[in-house]
Amino acid sequence: MAGKQITLKKCKFVIKNNNTILKNVDILIEDGRIIDVGKGLGGGEEIKCNKNIVMPGLVNAHVHTESWYLKGFSDTKNFFEKIYTLDSDLLHKIIYVSSKIAVYEMISSGITAIVDSNIFLKDVLMAVEESGIRARIGPRIENEKDMKLIEDVKKWRYENPLISPIINVDSIHLLSSNSLREIANISDKYDIDVHFCVAKTRKETYWIKKNKSLFPVEYLNKLGILDKKAVMVHLGWVTSWELNMLRDKNINIVYCPTSVMKLATGGFFPLKEALKAGLNIGLGTDSVYGNDSFDMFQEMRTCVYLQRNNYWTMDFSKEDVFKMATVNGYNIIHEKGGVIDIGYVADLVLLDADDPNLRPLTKHNILSSIVYTASSSNVSLTIVDGKIVYRRGLSYEKIEEDIASIENVLRNFLS
Protein backbone atom coordinates (compact mmCIF):
# COMPACT_ATOMS: atom_id res chain seq x y z
CA MET A 1 0.00 0.00 0.00
CA ALA A 2 1.23 3.48 -0.87
CA GLY A 3 2.39 5.69 2.02
CA LYS A 4 1.46 9.32 2.47
CA GLN A 5 1.40 10.97 -0.95
CA ILE A 6 1.32 14.51 -2.30
CA THR A 7 1.17 15.39 -6.00
CA LEU A 8 2.27 18.81 -7.22
CA LYS A 9 0.11 19.10 -10.35
CA LYS A 10 1.02 20.86 -13.60
CA CYS A 11 3.92 22.86 -12.17
CA LYS A 12 4.48 25.89 -14.41
CA PHE A 13 8.27 25.59 -14.03
CA VAL A 14 10.38 23.05 -12.15
CA ILE A 15 14.00 23.88 -11.36
CA LYS A 16 15.23 20.30 -11.43
CA ASN A 17 18.79 21.41 -10.63
CA ASN A 18 21.13 24.26 -11.56
CA ASN A 19 21.16 23.19 -15.23
CA THR A 20 17.73 21.81 -16.04
CA ILE A 21 14.36 23.56 -16.13
CA LEU A 22 11.19 21.54 -16.77
CA LYS A 23 7.78 22.90 -17.81
CA ASN A 24 4.25 21.73 -17.06
CA VAL A 25 5.16 18.55 -15.18
CA ASP A 26 3.80 16.86 -12.06
CA ILE A 27 5.85 15.78 -9.05
CA LEU A 28 4.75 12.77 -7.02
CA ILE A 29 5.94 12.54 -3.42
CA GLU A 30 5.57 9.54 -1.15
CA ASP A 31 6.80 9.08 2.41
CA GLY A 32 9.13 12.04 2.23
CA ARG A 33 10.77 11.19 -1.12
CA ILE A 34 10.17 12.21 -4.72
CA ILE A 35 9.01 9.03 -6.43
CA ASP A 36 8.19 10.37 -9.90
CA VAL A 37 8.45 13.49 -12.07
CA GLY A 38 6.51 13.65 -15.33
CA LYS A 39 3.16 14.18 -16.97
CA GLY A 40 -0.18 12.72 -15.89
CA LEU A 41 0.83 11.80 -12.33
CA GLY A 42 -1.62 11.83 -9.42
CA GLY A 43 -2.31 10.51 -5.95
CA GLY A 44 -2.74 11.64 -2.35
CA GLU A 45 -3.20 15.35 -1.69
CA GLU A 46 -3.12 17.14 -5.04
CA ILE A 47 -1.84 20.73 -5.14
CA LYS A 48 -2.45 22.84 -8.22
CA CYS A 49 0.88 24.40 -9.24
CA ASN A 50 0.08 25.92 -12.65
CA LYS A 51 1.02 29.35 -11.26
CA ASN A 52 4.11 28.19 -9.41
CA ILE A 53 7.81 27.70 -9.81
CA VAL A 54 8.89 24.60 -7.88
CA MET A 55 12.51 24.52 -6.77
CA PRO A 56 14.61 22.43 -4.36
CA GLY A 57 14.69 23.76 -0.80
CA LEU A 58 17.57 25.97 0.30
CA VAL A 59 20.08 24.91 2.95
CA ASN A 60 21.30 27.51 5.42
CA ALA A 61 24.55 25.71 6.19
CA HIS A 62 25.68 28.00 9.02
CA VAL A 63 23.23 29.85 11.25
CA HIS A 64 22.59 30.74 14.88
CA THR A 65 18.79 30.69 15.16
CA GLU A 66 18.79 31.67 18.83
CA SER A 67 20.11 35.12 17.87
CA TRP A 68 16.85 36.33 16.28
CA TYR A 69 16.05 38.70 19.16
CA LEU A 70 19.33 40.55 18.58
CA LYS A 71 18.23 41.80 15.15
CA GLY A 72 19.12 45.43 14.68
CA PHE A 73 21.05 45.63 17.96
CA SER A 74 24.54 44.79 16.79
CA ASP A 75 25.48 48.48 16.75
CA THR A 76 23.96 49.18 20.18
CA LYS A 77 26.76 49.71 22.69
CA ASN A 78 27.02 47.13 25.52
CA PHE A 79 23.76 45.47 24.43
CA PHE A 80 25.27 42.00 24.20
CA GLU A 81 26.94 42.14 27.62
CA LYS A 82 23.76 43.46 29.22
CA ILE A 83 21.32 40.97 27.71
CA TYR A 84 23.00 38.07 29.51
CA THR A 85 22.29 39.73 32.85
CA LEU A 86 18.58 39.01 32.37
CA ASP A 87 16.90 36.57 34.73
CA SER A 88 17.84 33.04 33.61
CA ASP A 89 14.24 31.76 33.18
CA LEU A 90 13.37 34.80 31.11
CA LEU A 91 16.49 34.42 28.98
CA HIS A 92 15.66 30.76 28.26
CA LYS A 93 12.14 31.77 27.29
CA ILE A 94 13.50 34.47 24.96
CA ILE A 95 15.86 31.98 23.35
CA TYR A 96 13.08 29.45 22.77
CA VAL A 97 10.65 32.01 21.31
CA SER A 98 13.43 33.67 19.33
CA SER A 99 14.44 30.36 17.78
CA LYS A 100 10.83 29.59 16.96
CA ILE A 101 10.45 32.89 15.09
CA ALA A 102 13.82 32.47 13.35
CA VAL A 103 12.89 29.01 12.08
CA TYR A 104 9.51 30.35 10.95
CA GLU A 105 11.32 33.11 9.08
CA MET A 106 13.53 30.52 7.44
CA ILE A 107 10.85 28.05 6.35
CA SER A 108 8.76 30.95 5.08
CA SER A 109 11.71 32.02 2.95
CA GLY A 110 12.28 28.64 1.32
CA ILE A 111 14.89 27.20 3.67
CA THR A 112 14.26 23.51 4.24
CA ALA A 113 17.41 22.55 6.17
CA ILE A 114 19.71 24.31 8.61
CA VAL A 115 23.03 23.74 10.32
CA ASP A 116 22.69 25.45 13.68
CA SER A 117 25.29 26.59 16.20
CA ASN A 118 24.03 27.63 19.61
CA ILE A 119 24.69 28.14 23.30
CA PHE A 120 21.23 27.22 24.60
CA LEU A 121 20.85 23.83 22.96
CA LYS A 122 17.72 22.58 24.74
CA ASP A 123 15.68 25.71 24.04
CA VAL A 124 16.74 25.88 20.40
CA LEU A 125 16.18 22.18 19.86
CA MET A 126 12.63 22.38 21.17
CA ALA A 127 11.79 25.20 18.73
CA VAL A 128 13.46 23.45 15.79
CA GLU A 129 11.66 20.16 16.47
CA GLU A 130 8.28 21.85 16.59
CA SER A 131 8.82 23.50 13.20
CA GLY A 132 9.32 20.40 11.03
CA ILE A 133 12.53 21.75 9.44
CA ARG A 134 15.48 19.44 8.73
CA ALA A 135 18.40 20.30 11.00
CA ARG A 136 21.91 19.52 12.11
CA ILE A 137 22.21 21.15 15.46
CA GLY A 138 24.69 21.40 18.29
CA PRO A 139 26.44 23.49 20.91
CA ARG A 140 29.00 26.15 20.12
CA ILE A 141 32.38 25.72 21.81
CA GLU A 142 34.02 29.13 22.00
CA ASN A 143 36.60 28.60 24.72
CA GLU A 144 37.84 26.15 27.35
CA LYS A 145 34.92 26.67 29.71
CA ASP A 146 32.46 25.67 26.97
CA MET A 147 34.03 22.20 26.76
CA LYS A 148 31.45 21.11 29.34
CA LEU A 149 28.73 21.63 26.69
CA ILE A 150 30.08 18.58 24.90
CA GLU A 151 28.62 16.45 27.69
CA ASP A 152 25.19 17.15 26.14
CA VAL A 153 26.32 15.67 22.85
CA LYS A 154 27.10 12.35 24.51
CA LYS A 155 23.57 12.15 25.88
CA TRP A 156 21.74 12.96 22.66
CA ARG A 157 19.44 10.35 21.27
CA TYR A 158 17.19 12.07 18.78
CA GLU A 159 13.86 10.46 18.05
CA ASN A 160 13.23 12.89 15.20
CA PRO A 161 14.76 11.46 12.00
CA LEU A 162 15.08 14.97 10.50
CA ILE A 163 17.50 16.12 13.20
CA SER A 164 21.04 14.97 13.98
CA PRO A 165 23.63 16.31 16.39
CA ILE A 166 26.80 18.15 15.45
CA ILE A 167 29.45 20.08 17.37
CA ASN A 168 30.37 23.66 16.45
CA VAL A 169 33.77 25.10 17.26
CA ASP A 170 34.24 28.84 17.18
CA SER A 171 37.69 30.41 17.53
CA ILE A 172 40.13 27.49 17.48
CA HIS A 173 42.82 29.79 18.87
CA LEU A 174 40.91 30.01 22.17
CA LEU A 175 41.03 26.24 22.67
CA SER A 176 44.03 24.13 23.66
CA SER A 177 45.30 21.51 21.24
CA ASN A 178 44.20 18.87 23.78
CA SER A 179 40.64 20.16 23.73
CA LEU A 180 40.63 20.22 19.92
CA ARG A 181 41.86 16.61 19.92
CA GLU A 182 39.18 15.66 22.46
CA ILE A 183 36.47 17.15 20.22
CA ALA A 184 37.85 15.17 17.29
CA ASN A 185 37.78 11.96 19.35
CA ILE A 186 34.15 12.53 20.35
CA SER A 187 33.31 13.18 16.71
CA ASP A 188 34.84 9.80 15.86
CA LYS A 189 33.27 7.91 18.71
CA TYR A 190 29.74 9.22 18.19
CA ASP A 191 30.00 9.65 14.41
CA ILE A 192 29.20 13.36 14.63
CA ASP A 193 30.33 16.14 12.27
CA VAL A 194 32.28 19.05 13.75
CA HIS A 195 31.84 22.45 12.10
CA PHE A 196 34.92 24.60 12.70
CA CYS A 197 34.84 28.38 12.17
CA VAL A 198 38.35 28.77 10.79
CA ALA A 199 40.53 31.61 9.51
CA LYS A 200 37.64 34.00 9.92
CA THR A 201 39.73 36.93 11.14
CA ARG A 202 43.25 38.14 10.62
CA LYS A 203 43.71 38.20 14.40
CA GLU A 204 42.97 34.48 14.72
CA THR A 205 45.14 33.59 11.73
CA TYR A 206 48.00 35.73 12.99
CA TRP A 207 47.76 34.25 16.52
CA ILE A 208 47.94 30.67 15.27
CA LYS A 209 50.81 31.44 12.91
CA LYS A 210 52.72 33.18 15.69
CA ASN A 211 52.10 30.56 18.38
CA LYS A 212 51.96 27.33 16.36
CA SER A 213 54.10 28.37 13.38
CA LEU A 214 51.31 27.17 11.12
CA PHE A 215 48.29 28.59 9.33
CA PRO A 216 44.91 27.56 10.85
CA VAL A 217 44.05 24.74 8.42
CA GLU A 218 47.64 23.45 8.60
CA TYR A 219 47.32 23.45 12.38
CA LEU A 220 44.08 21.44 12.31
CA ASN A 221 45.71 19.05 9.88
CA LYS A 222 48.66 18.56 12.22
CA LEU A 223 46.24 17.69 15.02
CA GLY A 224 44.69 15.01 12.78
CA ILE A 225 41.37 16.84 12.62
CA LEU A 226 41.15 16.89 8.82
CA ASP A 227 41.03 13.09 8.91
CA LYS A 228 37.85 13.27 11.01
CA LYS A 229 34.31 14.40 10.21
CA ALA A 230 35.20 18.09 9.94
CA VAL A 231 33.51 20.94 8.06
CA MET A 232 35.28 24.30 7.62
CA VAL A 233 33.26 27.51 7.93
CA HIS A 234 34.36 31.02 6.74
CA LEU A 235 38.02 30.62 5.59
CA GLY A 236 38.40 34.33 4.84
CA TRP A 237 42.15 34.17 5.46
CA VAL A 238 42.89 30.77 3.92
CA THR A 239 45.97 30.15 1.76
CA SER A 240 46.04 28.34 -1.58
CA TRP A 241 48.02 25.42 -0.14
CA GLU A 242 45.48 25.04 2.68
CA LEU A 243 42.70 24.83 0.09
CA ASN A 244 44.62 22.00 -1.59
CA MET A 245 44.92 20.30 1.79
CA LEU A 246 41.14 20.53 2.25
CA ARG A 247 40.58 19.18 -1.25
CA ASP A 248 42.91 16.22 -0.60
CA LYS A 249 41.05 15.42 2.63
CA ASN A 250 37.63 15.84 0.98
CA ILE A 251 36.48 18.46 3.50
CA ASN A 252 33.23 20.38 2.99
CA ILE A 253 33.23 24.18 3.27
CA VAL A 254 30.61 26.79 4.22
CA TYR A 255 30.89 30.38 3.03
CA CYS A 256 28.97 33.27 4.66
CA PRO A 257 29.46 36.32 2.39
CA THR A 258 27.22 38.84 4.17
CA SER A 259 28.80 38.11 7.54
CA VAL A 260 32.26 38.88 6.13
CA MET A 261 31.09 42.33 5.08
CA LYS A 262 28.98 43.20 8.10
CA LEU A 263 31.64 42.15 10.60
CA ALA A 264 34.38 43.71 8.48
CA THR A 265 36.60 40.67 8.89
CA GLY A 266 38.48 41.53 5.72
CA GLY A 267 40.25 38.65 4.07
CA PHE A 268 38.78 37.01 1.05
CA PHE A 269 37.45 33.50 0.61
CA PRO A 270 38.88 32.43 -2.79
CA LEU A 271 35.73 30.89 -4.20
CA LYS A 272 37.07 30.69 -7.73
CA GLU A 273 40.05 28.57 -6.69
CA ALA A 274 37.92 26.51 -4.29
CA LEU A 275 35.39 25.69 -7.01
CA LYS A 276 38.18 24.91 -9.47
CA ALA A 277 39.69 22.52 -6.93
CA GLY A 278 36.36 20.68 -6.87
CA LEU A 279 35.57 21.44 -3.22
CA ASN A 280 31.97 21.15 -2.03
CA ILE A 281 30.98 24.63 -0.81
CA GLY A 282 27.67 25.52 0.83
CA LEU A 283 26.26 28.89 1.86
CA GLY A 284 25.22 30.22 5.26
CA THR A 285 23.75 33.42 6.65
CA ASP A 286 25.60 33.24 10.01
CA SER A 287 24.17 34.91 13.11
CA VAL A 288 22.10 38.05 13.38
CA TYR A 289 25.23 39.72 14.70
CA GLY A 290 26.88 39.11 11.31
CA ASN A 291 23.74 39.37 9.16
CA ASP A 292 20.35 40.80 10.06
CA SER A 293 18.59 38.53 7.59
CA PHE A 294 18.04 34.79 7.20
CA ASP A 295 17.11 35.19 3.52
CA MET A 296 19.12 32.74 1.44
CA PHE A 297 17.98 34.32 -1.84
CA GLN A 298 19.75 37.45 -0.67
CA GLU A 299 22.76 35.40 0.38
CA MET A 300 23.03 33.84 -3.08
CA ARG A 301 23.20 37.18 -4.85
CA THR A 302 25.52 38.69 -2.25
CA CYS A 303 27.85 35.76 -2.83
CA VAL A 304 27.96 36.35 -6.58
CA TYR A 305 28.32 40.14 -6.30
CA LEU A 306 31.04 40.07 -3.64
CA GLN A 307 33.08 37.45 -5.45
CA ARG A 308 32.75 39.23 -8.79
CA ASN A 309 33.91 42.45 -7.20
CA ASN A 310 36.83 40.77 -5.40
CA TYR A 311 38.12 39.04 -8.51
CA TRP A 312 37.30 41.86 -10.97
CA THR A 313 35.48 39.36 -13.13
CA MET A 314 31.88 38.45 -13.93
CA ASP A 315 32.79 34.77 -14.18
CA PHE A 316 30.69 33.67 -11.22
CA SER A 317 27.46 32.26 -12.43
CA LYS A 318 23.97 31.86 -11.10
CA GLU A 319 24.36 28.12 -11.70
CA ASP A 320 27.37 27.92 -9.33
CA VAL A 321 25.67 29.75 -6.50
CA PHE A 322 22.32 27.98 -6.88
CA LYS A 323 24.16 24.67 -6.57
CA MET A 324 25.95 25.95 -3.47
CA ALA A 325 22.66 26.89 -1.78
CA THR A 326 20.92 23.62 -2.66
CA VAL A 327 22.69 20.38 -3.54
CA ASN A 328 26.04 21.33 -1.97
CA GLY A 329 24.22 22.20 1.26
CA TYR A 330 22.57 18.77 1.24
CA ASN A 331 25.98 17.16 0.70
CA ILE A 332 27.16 18.94 3.85
CA ILE A 333 24.32 17.44 5.88
CA HIS A 334 24.71 14.04 4.20
CA GLU A 335 21.26 13.91 2.62
CA LYS A 336 20.30 13.09 -0.94
CA GLY A 337 18.61 16.43 -1.61
CA GLY A 338 18.76 19.67 -3.55
CA VAL A 339 17.59 18.11 -6.85
CA ILE A 340 14.04 17.45 -8.03
CA ASP A 341 14.32 13.90 -9.25
CA ILE A 342 13.33 10.36 -8.31
CA GLY A 343 14.83 9.19 -5.02
CA TYR A 344 15.68 12.64 -3.64
CA VAL A 345 14.19 13.93 -0.39
CA ALA A 346 10.98 15.88 -0.92
CA ASP A 347 12.29 19.20 0.44
CA LEU A 348 10.67 21.60 -2.00
CA VAL A 349 9.69 25.24 -2.30
CA LEU A 350 6.90 26.83 -4.34
CA LEU A 351 7.34 30.40 -5.56
CA ASP A 352 4.51 32.46 -6.96
CA ALA A 353 5.26 32.78 -10.69
CA ASP A 354 2.87 35.74 -10.99
CA ASP A 355 4.79 37.98 -8.58
CA PRO A 356 5.86 41.11 -10.52
CA ASN A 357 9.46 41.08 -9.25
CA LEU A 358 9.98 37.70 -10.94
CA ARG A 359 8.70 38.88 -14.33
CA PRO A 360 9.38 38.68 -17.21
CA LEU A 361 9.61 34.96 -16.61
CA THR A 362 10.74 32.47 -19.23
CA LYS A 363 12.60 29.18 -19.17
CA HIS A 364 15.67 31.14 -20.29
CA ASN A 365 15.90 33.67 -17.46
CA ILE A 366 14.21 31.84 -14.60
CA LEU A 367 17.40 30.87 -12.75
CA SER A 368 18.66 34.46 -13.01
CA SER A 369 15.34 35.70 -11.62
CA ILE A 370 15.65 33.33 -8.65
CA VAL A 371 19.24 34.27 -7.87
CA TYR A 372 19.14 38.00 -8.64
CA THR A 373 15.60 39.16 -7.86
CA ALA A 374 13.70 36.60 -5.77
CA SER A 375 13.19 37.09 -2.06
CA SER A 376 11.45 35.37 0.81
CA SER A 377 8.23 37.21 -0.10
CA ASN A 378 7.88 35.09 -3.26
CA VAL A 379 7.60 31.82 -1.29
CA SER A 380 4.05 30.49 -1.11
CA LEU A 381 4.61 26.95 0.20
CA THR A 382 7.46 24.99 1.78
CA ILE A 383 7.60 21.21 1.99
CA VAL A 384 10.08 19.32 4.17
CA ASP A 385 10.31 15.54 4.05
CA GLY A 386 7.06 15.41 2.08
CA LYS A 387 5.12 17.46 4.63
CA ILE A 388 3.84 21.01 4.25
CA VAL A 389 5.57 23.08 6.93
CA TYR A 390 4.64 26.53 5.63
CA ARG A 391 1.75 27.91 3.62
CA ARG A 392 1.67 31.66 2.94
CA GLY A 393 -1.10 33.46 4.79
CA LEU A 394 -1.54 30.78 7.40
CA SER A 395 0.16 30.25 10.77
CA TYR A 396 1.41 33.84 11.04
CA GLU A 397 -1.01 34.82 13.82
CA LYS A 398 0.67 32.66 16.44
CA ILE A 399 4.11 33.95 15.47
CA GLU A 400 2.87 37.53 15.67
CA GLU A 401 2.06 36.97 19.37
CA ASP A 402 5.57 35.57 19.91
CA ILE A 403 7.16 38.55 18.17
CA ALA A 404 5.14 40.97 20.32
CA SER A 405 6.26 39.14 23.50
CA ILE A 406 9.95 39.54 22.58
CA GLU A 407 9.46 43.20 21.67
CA ASN A 408 7.88 43.73 25.05
CA VAL A 409 10.87 42.23 26.87
CA LEU A 410 13.28 44.30 24.80
CA ARG A 411 11.33 47.50 25.47
CA ASN A 412 11.43 46.92 29.21
CA PHE A 413 15.06 45.94 29.10
CA LEU A 414 16.15 49.01 27.16
CA SER A 415 14.06 51.59 29.00
Ligand SMILES: [Zn+2]
Ligand atom coordinates in the same frame (compact mmCIF):
# COMPACT_ATOMS: atom_id res chain seq x y z
ZN1 LIG B 1 28.72 31.72 13.06
